Amino acid sequence: MGCLLALLAGFAPRIALALVWIFTNLVDRAFNGFVIPLLGLLLFPYATLFYVLAFNPILGGLSGWGWIFVVLGFIFDVGHWVGGGVTGRRRYARA
Template sequence: MCCPLIILMLLGPRAAILVWWLVDQARWQSAFDTFLIPIVGFLLLPWTTLAYVLVFPGGVEGLDFVWLILAVLVDLGGYGGGYRNRDRVRR
């Protein structure tokens, strides 16, 4: 299960979310109470959603917060990462 999950994450977090949800729906149902939060996570913060589902089964505690903060930073970096390079593109 590990290698296909890593390949899906390299394809993109949204592909990993979709396949992981299809394969292991019980884990997703235990992590989220409603269906709305995973959908919003799928659209806006996919790495954070994946990290939360990954660390949730034992409860979020200790170093799990580091993984979640790192995932939030990666998601935010994806939104703001192209801002510095916008002047390099010729018009």
């Protein structure tokens, strides 16, 4: 199941995060309420998914490696935005 989630997260992080939210209690354990994870689902899906998976309530949050994964997810999100902007500019430049 973990490999399937990792494969799905690579292609569709929003769907992977939604499935984790629906079928497990990891999102409820990592966040209080539903507004912040919903905004994360819409704006920063990789960073939110990595935060949810790396959160450890026994330690009281994230450890050093957990924060590294969240920052990596943020870089993936920004890269997705930048790549979409470059593709859009190229598409309109040809027209």
